[in-house]
Amino acid sequence: MEVKIGVQHAPREIVLESGQTAEEVEQAVADALSGKAQLLSLVDEKGRKVLVPGDRIAYVEIGEVTARRVGFGAL
Numbered sequence: 001m002e003v004k005i006g007v008q009h010a011p012r013e014i015v016l017e018s019g020q021t022a023e024e025v026e027q028a029v030a031d032a033l034s035g036k037a038q039l040l041s042l043v044d045e046k047g048r049k050v051l052v053p054g055d056r057i058a059y060v061e062i063g064e065v066t067a068r069r070v071g072f073g074a075l
Contacts, residue, residue, distance in 0.1 A: 001017070001018045001019070001020060001021065001022060001025060001062065001063075001064065002015070002016075002017055002018075002062075002063050002064065003015070003016050003017075003018050003025055003042060003060065003061070003062055003063075004060070004061040004063075005040070005050075005052055005057065005059075005060050005061075006057070006058035006059040006060070006061075007052060007056050007057065007058060008056045008057070008058045009056075014050060014052065016042065016044040016050055017044055017045045018042055018043065018044055018045065019043070019044075019045050020042065020043065022062050025042065025060075025062050026062065028040055028041065028042060029057070029060045032052070032054035032057060033054055033057060035054070037054060038053065038054055039051045039052065039053060039054060040052040040053075040054055040057060040060075
């Protein structure tokens with residue numbers, strides 16, 4: 001699952017590949033935005049934890065990982 005997180009007052013977005021389902025990521029985002037949790041906490045595929053303050057989240061984009069096409073057919 002590819003997750004992109006926009007952070008207020010930051011020029012770049014955070015992009016990570018997570019092993020969590022879309023529903024789990026959505027619930028974590030909803031908890032952070034509603035104030036149930038102060039931090040949005042996600043774990044990427046390498047086991048690293050990403051923490052973002054809930055009040056600094058600008059947007060979250062949740063999508064499937066797309067396989068990169070290689071070769072002449074990719075044109």
